[in-house]
Amino acid sequence: xxxxxxxxxxxxxxxxxxxxxxxxxxxxxxxxxxxxxxxxxxxxxxxxxxxxxxxxxxxxxxxxxxxxxxxxxxxxxxxxxxxxxxxxxxxxxxxxxxxxxxxxxxxxxxxxxxxxxxxxxxxxxxxxxxxxxxxxxxxxxxxxxxxxxxxxxxxxxxxxxxxxxxxxxxxxxxxxxxxxxxxxxxxxxxxxxxxxxxxxxxxxxxxxxxxxxxxxxxxxxxxxxxxxxxxxxxxxxxxxxxxxxxxxxxxxxxxxxxxxxxxxxxxxxxxxxxxxxxxxxxxxxxxxxxxxxxxxxxxxxxxxxxxxxxxxxxxxxxxxxxxxxxxxxxxxxxxxxxxxxxxxxxxxxxxxxxxxxxxxxxxxxxxx
Amino acid sequence: xxxxxxxxxxxxxxxxxxxxxxxxxxxxxxxxxxxxxxxxxxxxxxxxxxxxxxxxxxxxxxxxxxxxxxxxxxxxxxxxxxxxxxxxxxxxxxxxxxxxxxxxxxxxxxxxxxxxxxxxxxxxxxxxxxxxxxxxxxxxxxxxxxxxxxxxxxxxxxxxxxxxxxxxxxxxxxxxxxxxxxxxxxxxxxxxxxxxxxxxxxxxxxxxxxxxxxxxxxxxxxxxxxxxxxxxxxxxxxxxxxxxxxxxxxxxxxxxxxxxxxxxxxxxxxxxxxxxxxxxxxxxxxxxxxxxxxxxxxxxxxxxxxxxxxxxxxxxxxxxxxxxxxxxxxxxxxxxxxxxxxxxxxxxxxxxxxxxxxxxxxxxxxxx
Numbered sequence: 001x002x003x004x005x006x007x008x009x010x011x012x013x014x015x016x017x018x019x020x021x022x023x024x025x026x027x028x029x030x031x032x033x034x035x036x037x038x039x040x041x042x043x044x045x046x047x048x049x050x051x052x053x054x055x056x057x058x059x060x061x062x063x064x065x066x067x068x069x070x071x072x073x074x075x076x077x078x079x080x081x082x083x084x085x086x087x088x089x090x091x092x093x094x095x096x097x098x099x100x101x102x103x104x105x106x107x108x109x110x111x112x113x114x115x116x117x118x119x120x121x122x123x124x125x126x127x128x129x130x131x132x133x134x135x136x137x138x139x140x141x142x143x144x145x146x147x148x149x150x151x152x153x154x155x156x157x158x159x160x161x162x163x164x165x166x167x168x169x170x171x172x173x174x175x176x177x178x179x180x181x182x183x184x185x186x187x188x189x190x191x192x193x194x195x196x197x198x199x200x201x202x203x204x205x206x207x208x209x210x211x212x213x214x215x216x217x218x219x220x221x222x223x224x225x226x227x228x229x230x231x232x233x234x235x236x237x238x239x240x241x242x243x244x245x246x247x248x249x250x251x252x253x254x255x256x257x258x259x260x261x262x263x264x265x266x267x268x269x270x271x272x273x274x275x276x277x278x279x280x281x282x283x284x285x286x287x288x289x290x291x292x293x294x295x296x297x298x299x300x301x302x303x304x305x306x307x308x309x310x311x312x313x314x315x316x317x318x319x320x321x322x323x324x325x326x327x328x329x330x331x332x333x334x335x336x337x338x339x340x341x342x343x344x345x346x347x348x349x350x351x352x353x354x355x356x357x358x359x360x361x362x363x364x365x366x367x368x
Numbered sequence: 369x370x371x372x373x374x375x376x377x378x379x380x381x382x383x384x385x386x387x388x389x390x391x392x393x394x395x396x397x398x399x400x401x402x403x404x405x406x407x408x409x410x411x412x413x414x415x416x417x418x419x420x421x422x423x424x425x426x427x428x429x430x431x432x433x434x435x436x437x438x439x440x441x442x443x444x445x446x447x448x449x450x451x452x453x454x455x456x457x458x459x460x461x462x463x464x465x466x467x468x469x470x471x472x473x474x475x476x477x478x479x480x481x482x483x484x485x486x487x488x489x490x491x492x493x494x495x496x497x498x499x500x501x502x503x504x505x506x507x508x509x510x511x512x513x514x515x516x517x518x519x520x521x522x523x524x525x526x527x528x529x530x531x532x533x534x535x536x537x538x539x540x541x542x543x544x545x546x547x548x549x550x551x552x553x554x555x556x557x558x559x560x561x562x563x564x565x566x567x568x569x570x571x572x573x574x575x576x577x578x579x580x581x582x583x584x585x586x587x588x589x590x591x592x593x594x595x596x597x598x599x600x601x602x603x604x605x606x607x608x609x610x611x612x613x614x615x616x617x618x619x620x621x622x623x624x625x626x627x628x629x630x631x632x633x634x635x636x637x638x639x640x641x642x643x644x645x646x647x648x649x650x651x652x653x654x655x656x657x658x659x660x661x662x663x664x665x666x667x668x669x670x671x672x673x674x675x676x677x678x679x680x681x682x683x684x685x686x687x688x689x690x691x692x693x694x695x696x697x698x699x700x701x702x703x704x705x706x707x708x709x710x711x712x713x714x715x716x717x718x719x720x721x722x723x724x725x726x727x728x729x730x731x732x733x734x735x736x
Contacts, residue, residue: 157529157531158529159527159540161525162527162528163525164524171547172525175546175547
């Protein structure tokens with residue numbers, strides 16, 4: 001598979017849905033990746049089996065608040081800086097680029113960097129969605145070190161972290177990002193292809209692309225398209241009647257309330273936000289939680305609406321999608337379940353299809 | 369000259385005076401350096417002329433709030449980590465260690481590191497005193513880059529900064545230090561011996577040692593000893609009657625008021641503090657300002673009292689000492705004059721002896 005001008009906008013639509021409101025608005029990253037593939041003729045999407053076992057993978061993307069991410073323009077040269085620092089630290093060439101997060105702009109910007117570097121991109125990521133913290137990656141669950149964690153800003157300031165734990169990497173990276181004005185381009189969790197086999201969420205780019213292609217065909221029924229493509233479940237459709245959002249400590253935090261319409265008239269859905277939508281309560285009942293993906297899409301176009309773009313009066317559908325099953329294990333929930341975000345709630349599986357490990361696709365849609 | 373058990377405590381006394389209240393309490397660093405030279409037999413103090421012109425110098429010390437610095441115990445292995453990272457970044461061996469700051473614990477800890485590394489230490493520093501920020505170094509005035517700025521904490525977390533300006537290095541380092549719990553061991557402003565000739569403040573260790581030796585001989589007249597050794601000027605002697613101090617953003621900020629006694633009865637001296645004592649006002653008149661050194665010493669022992677140890681009721685003498693003349697140039701004052709610290713004041717030279725550039729000693733005492 002080749003990513004080029006013909007399919008990048010569909011990838012962007014899919015990444016926005018998988019972001020669950022996080023990952024940053026893909027608009028600028030889409031423009032950057034389109035410009036990059038115009039110059040280079042497209043980026044090859046590869047699987048782990050296409051690479052030598054000792055090939056070095058470079059997961060990368062932006063770290064920071066999506067509220068800020070959408071406001072910064074990057075030169076496109078960040079990928080080269082990251083690659084150069086990684087290669088000098090690791091003393092070996094990077095074999096392929098990888099999105100650390102298949103969400104929002106972070107599903108697109110690594111495509112632009114791969115194009116400019118002439119490198120392929122792996123059909124995988126480290127989250128299967130968006131998460132706010134750097135230890136919330138499947139590589140962390142697999143015992144891979146986030147270090148050396150390389151960060152660069154738009155001025156070409158560079159920071160390299162070598163930490164004793166991945167939580168230290170998160171703490172330090174968050175402060176550096178705040179000093180960089182809210183966002184950094186970053187490479188982290190470098191690993192070999194052999195390590196990646198049990199450490200990455202495979203099929204992520206394909207899944208995002210499938211979502212985008214389905215939405216393109218949807219013609220006014222985005223929920224139907226999402227159910228068909230990835231077994232999403234509709235939690236509620238209606239109008240946004242309240243949004244409370246603030247940017248603190250590098251995160252966009254708050255809540256949003258959607259008032260049901262049509263078949264959902266009289267119902268209220270409240271979303272708890274920390275960059276991503278993390279908990280959905282319908283009439284006070286928890287109906288979906290992190291690590292599953294809770295995504296707010298425009299009811300007519302199906303375009304996902306990032307946390308930073310939510311506002312009063314939008315007509316939206318809120319859907320739930322399954323995450324990588326690594327996240328619903330006991331260890332996965334410790335790192336990225338509701339309690340990891342401060343909610344005194346157990347994980348509540350939504351009533352829908354599960355993502356099957358290994359295939360990277362949904363078993364069967366539960367609601368049609 | 370060799371630094372060993374016979375003179376390290378005198379060096380510590382001198383560093384405390386030159387710190388002007390900053391640099392951290394030398395007690396723990398003194399213990400560490402004594403232990404280190406017991407193992408290795410002393411550290412050779414060298415001049416620039418003792419080294420090859422292309423030899424690499426490694427200025428180092430702790431970065432952080434002295435309030436925290438005195439509470440952390442270091443393993444002594446930090447120096448090796450710093451040296452190893454510097455050598456791998458620079459691709460060449462370190463020829464000598466150097467104190468970036470001849471003040472408080474930062475005048476001692478590099479001696480311990482040099483001992484453990486079997487390296488000599490340069491008779492020089494980058495401040496001639498203590499300053500709170502990392503761009504406030506004579507190397508910065510000379511156009512040397514602070515990068516790569518290497519930091520390590522007591523857990524062995526490592527951060528390397530490569531910044532486009534030294535002010536960026538300061539901003540980032542400050543955040544990292546806060547995340548490290550208030551203090552980091554650091555190496556920065558690496559340079560060759562040739563570069564150092566016009567970039568470092570020479571004679572710093574000798575000056576600190578001369579102060580310590582003079583105080584050891586002083587027998588109850590510390591101001592007299594300081595006047596004799598380095599041309600200090602007494603600003604006031606009396607009792608501390610007010611201290612306001614808080615730790616914010618990695619700095620200890622506040623003020624202290626000393627009520628005059630004896631020949632100073634009826635006079636008040638107010639000290640403005642930002643890690644160091646930066647401005648002295650006697651009865652409302654500015655009598656000394658940064659970059660000159662304002663030091664508070666115990667009236668009987670002559671031991672300097674760090675900003676973090678000042679408290680009500682202490683009997684103290686407040687003295688002013690000259691700094692490296694690089695700091696009283698126009699460029700020097702921009703970086704480290706009163707306005708650089710937010711005081712809307714011009715630099716006010718105290719009425720005393722000036723440090724002569726090149727010799728690293730005082731021209732002539734003005735008050736005897």
